[in-house]
Amino acid sequence: MLSLDSPRWKELRQAYGAAEEVPELLRAMEKEDAQRVAMTTSGGGSKSVWGDIWSSLCHQYSVYTATYVAVPHMVSVAENGSLTLRLDVLVFCGTVQAFGKLEGGPVPAELMAEYEASLTKLVEMSRGIVSDAVREGSLDQYPLTYLIQSLLAIRYGGDATICILDRLGTGDDEIEVECDECGESSYVDLQNIPEDMIDRDSMAQDLEEAMLLVGESTGESNRDFSEDIGEGSNSQADETRWSSVSIVQIAAALAATYGDKDLAGKIMLLRADVACPSCDHQFMISDGILWGI
Ligand SMILES: [Zn+2]
Numbered sequence: 001m002l003s004l005d006s007p008r009w010k011e012l013r014q015a016y017g018a019a020e021e022v023p024e025l026l027r028a029m030e031k032e033d034a035q036r037v038a039m040t041t042s043g044g045g046s047k048s049v050w051g052d053i054w055s056s057l058c059h060q061y062s063v064y065t066a067t068y069v070a071v072p073h074m075v076s077v078a079e080n081g082s083l084t085l086r087l088d089v090l091v092f093c094g095t096v097q098a099f100g101k102l103e104g105g106p107v108p109a110e111l112m113a114e115y116e117a118s119l120t121k122l123v124e125m126s127r128g129i130v131s132d133a134v135r136e137g138s139l140d141q142y143p144l145t146y147l148i149q150s151l152l153a154i155r156y157g158g159d160a161t162i163c164i165l166d167r168l169g170t171g172d173d174e175i176e177v178e179c180d181e182c183g184e185s186s187y188v189d190l191q192n193i194p195e196d197m198i199d200r201d202s203m204a205q206d207l208e209e210a211m212l213l214v215g216e217s218t219g220e221s222n223r224d225f226s227e228d229i230g231e232g233s234n235s236q237a238d239e240t241r242w243s244s245v246s247i248v249q250i251a252a253a254l255a256a257t258y259g260d261k262d263l264a265g266k267i268m269l270l271r272a273d274v275a276c277p278s279c280d281h282q283f284m285i286s287d288g289i290l291w292g293i
Pocket residue numbers: 179180181182183184276277278279280281
C-alpha cells in the first residue's frame with residue numbers, strides 16, 4: 001500500500017485537484033477512530049473527517065485515482081477499528097463499487113492490484129461488520145438497505161438490482177423498468193403489483209433456498225468467534241454458491257437473516273412480473289430495472 005509519506009500522492013487526483021492532502025485525511029480518520037475507541041463512544045453526531053473524505057474521494061459518485069489508493073489504508077485501519085469506522089469503510093467502498101465513476105484515470109496497475117486485494121479483505125470482514133451492527137442495534141448510522149447494498153456491491157459491483165436497493169427503504173417504491181421486447185420504459189410500483197403477476201409459492205421457495213446459502217449470521221444462538229471476524233466456516237462455504245444471477249434472492253435472504261422480513265418481502269417483489277404498457281410483453285422486474293444517478 002502506498003505510504004502516506006510518498007510523493008506519489010501529488011500525482012494522484014481527488015475531487016479538488018492533486019491528492020497531496022489525502023494522506024492527512026487518512027491520518028485524521030485513523031486518529032478520530034483511535035479516540036473513539038479510547039472513549040468507547042460511538043462518536044455519532046459529532047463532526048467527522050468522513051464528510052471531507054466523501055467530498056474529496058467520492059464526490060456525487062465521481063471517484064478519482066486517489067480514491068482507489070486510499071481504500072487499502074481505510075480497510076487496514078478498519079480491521080482493528082471501531083464498529084462505526086468499519087461501517088463507514090464498508091459503505092464507502094460499497095458506494096465506490098456500486099456507483100463510482102472514475103474521473104481522471106487510469107489508476108496505476110500496481111496500485112489497482114492493492115485496491116483489489118484490500119477489497120477482498122473487506123469482503124471477508126463484511127458479514128461480520130453487518131452482523132455486529134445488527135446485534136448492537138447500530139443501524140442508525142446506515143439503514144440495513146445500505147449495508148446489504150454495500151455487502152453485495154463489494155462482491156458484484158454495480159448490478160442494477162444492487163444499485164436500487166438503498167431506495168427500497170425510503171418509501172420510494174416506484175422502479176423504472178425497460179421492456180426487453182420493445183425498449184419502452186415505464187414505472188412499476190412495488191406496493192401495487194397485481195397479484196396475478198406474483199408467484200408467491202416460487203418466491204417463498206426461492207427465498208428459503210437463498211436463506212440456506214446466506215446461512216445463519218445473526219440473532220441465532222450458536223455464533224462463534226470465527227464468525228465475528230467474518231470467517232464463519234458455514235457462511236464462507238455457502239457463499240461460494242452465491243451468484244450474481246441470484247442477487248435478488250440473496251439480497252432478500254440477507255434482509256430476512258438480519259431480521260427485516262418486510263424488507264425481504266419487498267426485495268423479493270423484484271422477481272414479480274410486469275407487463276409492458278406498450279406491447280404487453282411480460283418480463284421479470286429485476287430483468288428490466290433502469291437506474292440512473
Ligand atoms: Zn414492450
